[in-house]
Amino acid sequence: MTAPGAGELRIRAAHAADAPAVAPLITELGYPTEPSAIPSRLAALDPERDAILVATRGDAVLGVMGLHRFHVVHRARPVAYITLMVIAAGARGTGIGRRLVEAAEGWARERGCERLTVTSGAERAGAHAFYERCGIPYTGRRFSKTLA
DSSP: OOOOOSSSEEEOOOOOGHHHHHHHHHHHHHHHOGGHHHHHHHSSSTTTTTTEEEETTTTTEEEEEEEEEEEOOSSOOEEEEEEEEEEOOGGSSSSHHHHHHHHHHHHHHHHSSSSEEEOOTTOOOHHHHHHTTOOOOOOOOOOOOOOO
16 A cells, blocks of 8 residues: 555644644544644744654645653653654555654654653554554553643
């Protein structure tokens, strides 16, 4: 199966102009987002600690990934966290997700991180299997509370 769009797959930093393509992907993941919200959210990120990557083929944005780097007291070096990853429904299973994970590993290594972590909702069995195939094993549970 070939990913939609023409041309070579590229992984690059997201831009405000990507908002019309990125917002529906985030919404597809279960986080309703309007395109108008994306530019200010991108502007609020710290480029030293955060990255939003998009996977593109031609003019089509086929995937998006969020990354965050932070220091913790229980590790000598910083850790990186995949905060979001979604591939367009019609482009899943074409290697785009794996390319984004590889880009995340490179981003984390370049910033001196010793660990790459991702959490995934309990109901996302397909995502869990995907991350394990990418060499990110299951190591525990996440507990989370939404604050008002």
